[in-house]
Amino acid sequence: AMYASWIQNPDSFDVLDDTPSTSGSPTEYEEGNGHGKKAESPKICAICGDEASGLNYEVASCYGCKSFFRRCLQIQKRFVCNNEGQCKAVISKAARLRCRGCRFDRCVELGMNPLAVNAVKDKDTNKLVHEVLRRQRQLAKQASSFSSALMPISKPIECRYDRIIEEMLYLDEAHQRLRRSQFNPHASPTISLDWVLLGPSRMSIDFGDMPIVYPPPPLHHPFVPMQIRIRDRIPMPPKPLEPPAPTFKKWVMVDLIYTVEWLKTFDFFHRLDEKEKFQLVKNVTQMVTILTAAFYSYEVKGSDVTVMPDGQYLIEGELPREATIERANNFDIIERLKSIRMDRKEYVLLKAIMACDPDHECFCPESRQSLQNQRELFTKSLMSYVLARRGPTKGPLAVTQMLSLLTWQKRVVRKHKDLYVLLLALNLGGPWLPPVMLEVYST
Template identity: 25%
Template sequence: MDQPCCSSSLQSPSIELPEILPPQKSKREKERPTVCSICGGSASGFHYDVPACNGCKAYFRRYVISERNFKCKNNEDCFDLTKREKPIKCRPCRYKKCLDVGMNPLALEVDEKQAEAENFKKITKRVKVEEIEEDDDDIKSKQLVLKTVESVQEKMQRLSDMLTYLEIKLDQFQTSAYNPHWGQVQGLEFLLRSNNRISLADRYGPMPGWPLSSDPALAADNQPVLGKGPPPYSTDKKHWLYFNLLTTVEYVKTFGFFHRLNARDQYILTRYVTLACMNLHVSFTSVAKKFDCRIQPDGLKQPFKDEEHYSNSVMSIVPLIRYQVQSIEYVLLKAICLCNPAVPDLSEHAQRLLTKERQQFAEALFDHCLRNRANGPSHFSDIIGIVDVLERQQRIQKDLHLLHVAPLVAKAPRDRVIQIIDDIMDS
């Protein structure tokens, strides 16, 4: 599984094993046997754990408690009933057949003298060794199952920890003093070719003076107005649609699988999924801060409830509150949104790769829901349903941009055009 390029500590969750039911006796075990497993004659019952006649039962007992050993004068197949209808009289082959079909010498009742017989000591020792080996194999098999379960859980936990760590770095990036003029970011293609910028948060440090005043007038000065274009650039105030999109593109670039896509597929995928991932990010961070509206990292609420596109902006907040989505569920859902193989015009290679990656993130989310939610499968279905809400939300946003913003952008001076917004919205 490809994971974000970051690291974190691991904590393996406790493993709940399913109940093991007691073994059930089969119908066959309850039926009286009719054929002797050794000679093929009529069986009188189960003797020493196998169906046998009284003659073979008595012979096995006599041989085990005796001191005598015999050797077959033929090919040691005298009791092989696949080669003949009736066995050839042969004492060693008859005894060998008793052992081959599973007669148990430990089931014999013997006195102290009989227990000292050479044959009895030899055969019981062999049976005990075989039982120990079987027990060892059984233990090893159970250990392998446990190790496999633990390995899967560790993999899921490691993935979750890495995604959570990545979100921490994104939050630091958004609240940092790094605030490039949009003219320095020459569109989506330029951003995809350039080095990842998330680490710049450490160099620039936090933005001084944040959080800003919650004065509505100040907030209005720092956001684009539908149909009027972006506000003037300011070093200490961020244009949040622009910077949130930039942050999301940098998020996409941290995934290893993304760099196995060719440049065309990278552009097509990022252009399509960035807005949905951005909406989910802004919505969840707002809900995590106990808001039911969108609040930006500088502390300002955007947009306001009296604005015409307010209902669209909070569309993805509603299900996050309704389903009480946890942080780990959010980071996995965001990765699922990113790995969208249904994006139009992707190559077959990209579709296969994204399908594989999305499946693994979905499995991690499903596993989490099963282990941590009372109604696991239903909750998983509810969370996955948020993807449709995000798709619908971004479609409305892109339509609004096309109708109200794009005509003005076409006439605006170049220094007022934010190319990355146009690239993503015009798709």
């Protein structure tokens, strides 16, 4: 369902080729810049996250995406997405050919200028050129109204937003300190969500840093993607006979616990009743955990794949094509962060927005409204900061990309949970899984 289909049958497949073509104008780089000389060459393609060749048609992009956009316009081929445009948020170097409809949409939405494509003749009669220009005018109009609604911010409100950002930065640093710490609950039947929710947040406790062991401890069992485990009916391995080393962390479990401890620091969380707390934890813990690990890997470690504070990787070897969940959670999300060029303040605000998810029927009207109000406050703080950092031209698009990351991640986590439920239904889960994982991963 992730693959695009043609609106019309293609005569050739040269539009799919990512090899740079020599048919375009040799001066397209300068023309795409809209200036008489080259600007400093960008490093990352805004479309797919590959290495950028420069500003092509006014957007930082690679040769492949430049050629793709040009050839679509030249032969007036239009793709549609079979997934209702939902895969647009995960277009990446590895996945860019899977959905050409969403790849073309990203070219349009990120501002590739069809009038800058010298290789396209008769632009006045080219229907696809007119469609692209019409869509970009709509996006510009939306951005203008979005920006004008946010720009007149009074100083007291700005100060409030600054204070929120500082608080979120402080909480995230405490969260990262807990991830580096010696607080390391091992998998056992007593490690349940009820146990984690007991008492105040453990983020206030100084456990001391966990000693770093080089090389990092290997995984106890060979890594097998969940989809392949289900397809081939491969059960989870038995619990290791030898107890783990004191420095070994079972990250798929302990990182969930660290996130719950972070969530327990919020006032809005303590205004919920016990059932609502339990449900909110189930709603948001996995999403926040994945984002936290991804941004740490991207900002601190400079890694293209998720890596933990002790140097441990959750996946090993080259991922097979079927491993869509593992790829999304460990590679695609980091590529997305790079493409957006997200900084730490944007990340902590998006993380806080994730935590205030009112979308469940168990919340009473008052609790739902409380979560919604808190989410709106964090969202306005994000909008204010992004517009101040990136300006009224680029800011609205950046906010949209960040919020679309939230939507995409929620969809990926939902699919992960569905697969997890199927894994258990097929009796492939194994006897050692601690209750906290079963509870957080349940739908």
